[in-house]
Amino acid sequence: MNAIEVRGLRKSYRGQEVVRGIDLEVARGEVFALLGPNGAGKTTTTEILEGHRRRDGGDASVLGADPATGGREWRARIGIVLQDADDAADLSVAEMVRHIAGFYPGPRPAAEVIELVGLTAKSKSRIRSLSGGQRRRLDVALGIVGRPELLFLDEPTTGFDPQARRQFWDLIRELAAEGTTILLTTHYLEEAEALADRLAVLADGRILAEGTPTTLGGGAQTTKVTWRDNGVLKEEQVTDPTELIRKLVATEADLRTLTVTRPTLEDIYLNLIKGDK
Numbered sequence: 001m002n003a004i005e006v007r008g009l010r011k012s013y014r015g016q017e018v019v020r021g022i023d024l025e026v027a028r029g030e031v032f033a034l035l036g037p038n039g040a041g042k043t044t045t046t047e048i049l050e051g052h053r054r055r056d057g058g059d060a061s062v063l064g065a066d067p068a069t070g071g072r073e074w075r076a077r078i079g080i081v082l083q084d085a086d087d088a089a090d091l092s093v094a095e096m097v098r099h100i101a102g103f104y105p106g107p108r109p110a111a112e113v114i115e116l117v118g119l120t121a122k123s124k125s126r127i128r129s130l131s132g133g134q135r136r137r138l139d140v141a142l143g144i145v146g147r148p149e150l151l152f153l154d155e156p157t158t159g160f161d162p163q164a165r166r167q168f169w170d171l172i173r174e175l176a177a178e179g180t181t182i183l184l185t186t187h188y189l190e191e192a193e194a195l196a197d198r199l200a201v202l203a204d205g206r207i208l209a210e211g212t213p214t215t216l217g218g219g220a221q222t223t224k225v226t227w228r229d230n231g232v233l234k235e236e237q238v239t240d241p242t243e244l245i246r247k248l249v250a251t252e253a254d255l256r257t258l259t260v261t262r263p264t265l266e267d268i269y270l271n272l273i274k275g276d277k
C-alpha cells in the first residue's frame, strides 16, 4: 500500500477554491517534493494530509487511514515540520525536544536528535534566543524525534545557511535510507533535485506535471549546444545532441569551445509555470 493516496482532493476558503482536484500517490520509502509558486495550494494540501485541515471533497488515505479521522496512534506515526511553528519560547532546546518526545511511544533520545540537527551547542539555550535558521533546525528536530514513518516537511530549509542546508540534506538522506517516507514542499529547486525521488508541480490548486527530477516536463525539453565556427558563436537547441555533435566533428568547427547544456530542474519548472499562465 502507498504511504499517501489522494484522489480528487478539493478545498475552498470562503467560496474560493484553492485545491482543485488533486491526485497524488507517494510510495512507502519515497521522498516526494511538492513544488509550486506562492499560493499554489502546497501548504493547504499538506495540512489536509497531516489531519490539520478539513477537505471539502475527494478521498485521502495516509498510512492507511483517513487523515480527517486519524486517531492518536496514527498521529504518532507521523512527523510534522510546520511552516511557522510558534510556541514555548521560554523552554530550552533540550527541554522542548524532551517534551515533544514524551508524546511518542518510541522516541529517539533527545541528545541524539539535537546532534542530528546540529544544535548540540545550543542545547541549553532558550528557544527565543535562537536565530531563524537555528529555530528551523529545532522544528526539524521536533518533527523527527518520534521516529515517524512519514515525515511532512513544509519549506524546511527556509533561512538555513548553505552549510546547514547541506547538513539537512544529509539528514534527510539518512532518514530516507532508514525507510522514512517524506513529503517535502520547497521553493529551492536544487533542494528538490538533490532529495526527491519524484516530484509534482502545483499551480493554482492543480498538478501541472509530475515525474522524477530528470523526467519532469517530458521530452519537450531541449539541450543547448554552442560552439564557435571561424570565431562566430553558434547555438542550436536540440532534443538529442548526438547527431549534431557527430556532424560538427566531421567539420572544421573548433570544438574546444563546444558546450552542451541540459536544462536544469529550475529551467523546466519555470517553463511549466510560464506555460500555465
Ligand SMILES: Nc1ncnc2c1ncn2[C@@H]1O[C@H](COP(=O)(O)OP(=O)(O)OP(=O)(O)O)[C@@H](O)[C@H]1O
Pocket (backbone or CB within 6 Å): 013, 014, 018, 036, 037, 038, 039, 040, 041, 042, 043, 044, 045
Ligand atoms: N486560512 C486561510 N483562509 C483563507 N485563505 C487561505 C487560508 N490559507 C490559505 N489560503 C489561501 O489559499 C491559497 C493557497 O495557499 P497555500 O498556503 O496552500 O499555498 P502554498 O502553495 O503553500 O504557498 P506558499 O508557497 O506561499 O507557502 C492562497 O491563495 C492563500 O491565500
